[in-house]
Amino acid sequence: xxxPVPLKFDKVKTVAENRRARYDYFxxxxxxxxxxxxxxxxxxxxxxxxxxxxxxxxxxxxGVWLINSNIPEYSHGNRENHEPKRPRKLLLHERxxxxxxxxxxxxxxxxxxxxxxxxxxxxxxxxIALAKGKKTHDKRESTKEQDWKRExxxxxxxxx
Numbered sequence: 001x002x003x004p005v006p007l008k009f010d011k012v013k014t015v016a017e018n019r020r021a022r023y024d025y026f027x028x029x030x031x032x033x034x035x036x037x038x039x040x041x042x043x044x045x046x047x048x049x050x051x052x053x054x055x056x057x058x059x060x061x062x063g064v065w066l067i068n069s070n071i072p073e074y075s076h077g078n079r080e081n082h083e084p085k086r087p088r089k090l091l092l093h094e095r096x097x098x099x100x101x102x103x104x105x106x107x108x109x110x111x112x113x114x115x116x117x118x119x120x121x122x123x124x125x126x127x128i129a130l131a132k133g134k135k136t137h138d139k140r141e142s143t144k145e146q147d148w149k150r151e152x153x154x155x156x157x158x159x160x
Contacts, residue, residue, distance in 0.1 A: 009127060011117040016050045021112045023139065025131035030114065031100075034091035035066065035124050038082045040074040045124055047074075050116055057090060057111035057128050059101045064090040066113060066126065090126065103130050 009032045021027070037045070044050065055069035066088045073081045092100070103109045114127040134142070 009117075009125065010120050011115070012120050014115055014117040015045050015048060015124075016052045016116045018052050018055075018112065018114055020053065021114055021129070021131065023134075023142070025110065025112055025129070025133055026138075027112075027114075028109065028130045028132065030127055030129045031092065031096060033064070033126050033128055035116075035126050036089040036091060037071075037124055040077040040080070040082050041071050041088075042124060043077075044071050044074045044082075045116065046118070052113045052116055052126075055113055057113060059097065059104050059111065064092055064097055064100060064111070064128075066090055069113070069116075090128070100130065108132075 049072050051070045052066075056067055058065050058067050068085060069088065070084055071082070072084050100111060104111060109130045109132055112129050112131045114129050116124065116126050119125050
């Protein structure tokens with residue numbers, strides 16, 4: 001019998017977040033994936049450095065790749081230091097890769113990274129999401145809805 005998938009990922013230490021993604025995209029499904037990293041990349045991430053603000057994931061025949069993510073060089077690294085913006089392979093099950101490939105190819109969805117973190121076992125993980133892009137009017141509508149919910153909370157808090 002298959003192990004049940006946890007609803008929330010066990011994020012112990014969050015290294016980088018893409019807050020803009022929830023504003024720019026309708027998030028459909030989230031996946032937790034491992035990242036194939038070198039030693040100096042892991043050390044740089046443990047130091048709290050790294051950015052996924054302008055990155056995206058791409059599905060091709062050889063797997064899923066994280067493109068344009070920035071993990072700066074490790075300060076105490078030697079000549080074996082890594083390249084900061086190299087494509088990094090994401091580690092997913094074959095069934096998940098097939099689902100992502102179908103959604104991206106047929107439905108025109110995008111793979112957006114949401115956060116990079118270390119789990120309870122100390123492994124570097126990334127949370128990616130299948131997302132559909134928002135238009136400008138959708139962004140305005142979600143901002144109005146967010147403001148109304150904030151105002152609603154204030155009113156309820158004031159009235160007791």
